[in-house]
Amino acid sequence: MLLIQDLVEQAQQGDHVALQQLLHHYQPDVTRFARRVCATPEDVEDAVQEALWIATRKIGALRVAGAFSRWLFQVVKHECYRLMRQLRGNTSLSEQLALSMAQTDQSELSHDLALAISNLAPLDCQVLVLRDIQALTTPEVAAQLGLSQAAVKSRLHRARQQLRQTLTEQYCLG
Known part of the structure; x- marks a missing residue:
């Protein structure tokens, strides 16, 4: 298997196989990270799926191949927070307290x-x-x-x- 940085560079140039290998490599780590950040198990799945989709669409815009990992984890974190904000608008006070605990x-x-x-x-x-x-x-x-x-x-x-x-x-x- 190629080095991660090589996979990122190839994916940035439009190599779909390299992109699939890259996403497959990072999915378990991203999922573990999302479990710590997201409020619910459903949000974990949604955030990871959305982050991988964003990575697929925007990898070409990434300036430095070595920053892919950090960028991907930031995307997941932002997706978890977006889902929490979305859920917060539809929740009671006790549920909001539980969400705030999830963000501790x-x-x-x-x-x-x-x-x-x-x-x-x-x-x-x-x-x-x-x-x-x-x-x-x-x-x-x-x-x-x-x-x-x-x-x-x-x-x-x-x-x-x-x-x-x-x-x-x-x-x-x-």
Whole structure:
């Protein structure tokens, strides 16, 4: 397969095969990015489809081939925001609050979540991390921590409840 920059240059010159290879290469990354930016799963699909369509139509206008990736991600971000604005006009106040939460800076949310997890009781924290973050099964967590499966389930439930309460209070979602 050709280098990305070569594909961009060929696509700019009208090579449809190069354009298809380029879009195929970027679609998974663009979709992951859109999941973090868009408000709903439906918006993710719409934003990615629209961004790829815009890229198809306007790649010839791109001045620097090396800027394609950054440009494409900006197009996706703008499409997500456009869809949120469009949805905002048709939503209630509570739905608008949820949309504004979707726009919250991801690093801020990650920081708040990490802080809330660190404030859990040590064993509850371990259970939550092993089960929900490292994706171990309940029997695996039980074996690793020397607990019964019932104790793991109980601690996991308690940890999730406490996280939910902390984040709900912090973001006024209740």
